[in-house]
Amino acid sequence: MKPLLQSEAFVRIAAPLAVGILLIGLWEVGCRLASIPVYLFPKPSDIFASLVHNGPSLLRALTVTLRVTLQAFAAAVVIGTLVAFMFVQSRAIEVSLFPYAVLLQVTPVVAIAPLIIILVKNTQLSLTICATLVALFPIISNTTLGLRSVDPGLANYFRMNRAGRFKTLVKLRIPGALPYFFGGLRISSGLALIGAVVAEFVAGTGGRSSGLAYEILDAGFTLDIPRMFAALFLITLTGIGLFGAMVVLSKLALSDWHESEIGAET
Amino acid sequence: MKALMPGEPLSENPDQTTASADKPPAVEVLSAEKVFANGTRGLAPIDLTIADGEFLTLIGPSGCGKSTLLKLIANLIEPSDGRLLWWRGEFGKVGQDGRRFAFVFQEPTLMPWARVDANVRLPLELADVANAKMAPAVAEAIERVGLSKFARHFPRQLSGGMKMRVSIARALVTNPNLLLMDEPFGALDEFTRNNLDADLIRLWWERKLTTVFVTHSIYEAVFLSTRIIVMAANPGRIFRTMTIDEPQPRDEGFRDSAKFAAYCRELSTWLAEASLPTASGAAS
Numbered sequence: 001m002k003p004l005l006q007s008e009a010f011v012r013i014a015a016p017l018a019v020g021i022l023l024i025g026l027w028e029v030g031c032r033l034a035s036i037p038v039y040l041f042p043k044p045s046d047i048f049a050s051l052v053h054n055g056p057s058l059l060r061a062l063t064v065t066l067r068v069t070l071q072a073f074a075a076a077v078v079i080g081t082l083v084a085f086m087f088v089q090s091r092a093i094e095v096s097l098f099p100y101a102v103l104l105q106v107t108p109v110v111a112i113a114p115l116i117i118i119l120v121k122n123t124q125l126s127l128t129i130c131a132t133l134v135a136l137f138p139i140i141s142n143t144t145l146g147l148r149s150v151d152p153g154l155a156n157y158f159r160m161n162r163a164g165r166f167k168t169l170v171k172l173r174i175p176g177a178l179p180y181f182f183g184g185l186r187i188s189s190g191l192a193l194i195g196a197v198v199a200e201f202v203a204g205t206g207g208r209s210s211g212l213a214y215e216i217l218d219a220g221f222t223l224d225i226p227r228m229f230a231a232l233f234l235i236t237l238t239g240i241g242l243f244g245a246m247v248v249l250s251k252l253a254l255s256d257w258h259e260s261e262i263g264a265e266t
Numbered sequence: 267m268k269a270l271m272p273g274e275p276l277s278e279n280p281d282q283t284t285a286s287a288d289k290p291p292a293v294e295v296l297s298a299e300k301v302f303a304n305g306t307r308g309l310a311p312i313d314l315t316i317a318d319g320e321f322l323t324l325i326g327p328s329g330c331g332k333s334t335l336l337k338l339i340a341n342l343i344e345p346s347d348g349r350l351l352w353w354r355g356e357f358g359k360v361g362q363d364g365r366r367f368a369f370v371f372q373e374p375t376l377m378p379w380a381r382v383d384a385n386v387r388l389p390l391e392l393a394d395v396a397n398a399k400m401a402p403a404v405a406e407a408i409e410r411v412g413l414s415k416f417a418r419h420f421p422r423q424l425s426g427g428m429k430m431r432v433s434i435a436r437a438l439v440t441n442p443n444l445l446l447m448d449e450p451f452g453a454l455d456e457f458t459r460n461n462l463d464a465d466l467i468r469l470w471w472e473r474k475l476t477t478v479f480v481t482h483s484i485y486e487a488v489f490l491s492t493r494i495i496v497m498a499a500n501p502g503r504i505f506r507t508m509t510i511d512e513p514q515p516r517d518e519g520f521r522d523s524a525k526f527a528a529y530c531r532e533l534s535t536w537l538a539e540a541s542l543p544t545a546s547g548a549a550s
Contacts, residue, residue, distance in 0.1 A: 161392040171392075257422060
């Protein structure tokens with residue numbers, strides 16, 4: 001058994017945690033010493049108190065945002081993967097559709113969100129559509145790249161064994177694409193949250209939302225800055241949680257063989 | 267049969283080696299030539315008969331078309347002119363007769379996400395072999411290359427030589443009639459290579475497996491082959507043919523014999539001649 005300080009896992013958790021506690025401590029002490037008013041820049045303790053005090057309403061907002069995020073993420077994964085499969089099946093499809101995928105990616109969601117919110121009556125649905133549009137592209141581009149990045153030697157081997165399209169897809173292309181796909185998931189999960197929050201902001205200004213972004217807007221109107229920070233804290237926490245979940249998922253799927261997930265021990 | 271001296275040119279009658287009257291030749295290359303799309307003449311018209319059960323090695327300087335010839339034999343590419351026959355039939359007939367090819371590349375080309383047994387099982391899965399038949403065939407092939415203890419390992423956990431063994435097991439698992447190997451041990455150190463050569467010749471002997479082998483190594487060619495085709499470049503063609511008259515199965519003792527050294531010397535001289543610009547017909 002190694003001493004705790006030399007353990008890689010312990011250091012990986014403890015070091016950033018120590019930095020975080022230090023920063024929060026400085027923040028708290030700094031605010032107190034400079035006596036900065038709560039409505040300008042709240043202390044961490046104010047934020048924590050607000051988190052506890054507004055707990056039920058913030059949690060309700062969190063569930064709303066989380067639902068939109070997860071729905072959008074799921075939709076992006078399903079649609080993105082299907083589109084990627086289509087792209088690799090036919091060069092013609094890819095060439096004719098890829099520019100539009102790029103078009104979706106480069107159009108800022110803030111700019112199209114109002115349009116979608118007006119067009120789609122159901123708020124939940126319109127928010128999900130906005131967030132999906134944001135989260136879609138990394139899945140499409142990464143999965144397409146992965147499905148194309150087949151080891152040429154293996155591709156040759158499959159061809160020599162007269163493997164059909166379907167078998168080549170299932171046994172060669174899909175397993176080979178997994179590392180890229182999981183890379184896409186990590187980016188996309190974060191983007192789904194960003195898309196959801198941005199869309200909520202847009203919808204929130206029209207008074208048609210109830211997610212965390214709306215909490216932030218509402219707190220801004222009432223100058224309840226600690227509640228604003230508390231909502232922000234929850235959004236950040238959600239993002240970290242999503243990212244962590246994707247890391248774990250990718251580890252579970254790839255740790256046996258892929259370089260990116262193999263520890264330093266080998 | 268009287269022992270042939272290594273120096274005797276044999277290209278006049280290449281069929282005398284192991285061909286027997288009752289067995290059709292495994293492959294006949296009939297004036298096949300290859301001109302690539304950019305106009306390069308990869309292969310001048312070549313005539314070659316590969317007898318059933320033969321271990322034939324193609325050797326020659328870079329660009330002599332030995333890999334191209336191997337690809338023609340594997341039907342991976344079509345000849346520009348001339349044709350090839352497999353067991354006296356067209357390529358389309360090969361599968362229907364239940365005859366199979368196996369190919370071993372220079373790289374092991376294993377699936378990194380699959381364990382050794384899953385990698386070896388792959389050609390059976392691609393050929394839609396029944397599940398019940400797969401397991402014993404896979405176990406036997408892995409056993410033959412001495413990797414039974416590593417069946418549940420991933421390729422990254424194996425050494426280069428072991429990966430190559432997995433690749434050979436994958437080739438053997440279908441019980442092929444014709445084994446085509448393109449510099450399979452080229453990337454390995456000499457010690458590992460010698461070991462694999464010894465294994466390969468044992469497997470070849472046990473299975474009476476017609477093998478076409480491409481290599482750069484003179485020693486490997488002499489040790490393994492019943493017949494060696496020396497090729498020359500510009501355009502790729504057969505320069506000379508050497509029959510290695512040493513009983514099978516050969517063991518490491520052959521490597522130390524004076525006969526082995528004589529064959530190697532002779533082959534080395536031929537290779538030097540084949541590499542000369544004059545022999546290649548172009549001075550560039």
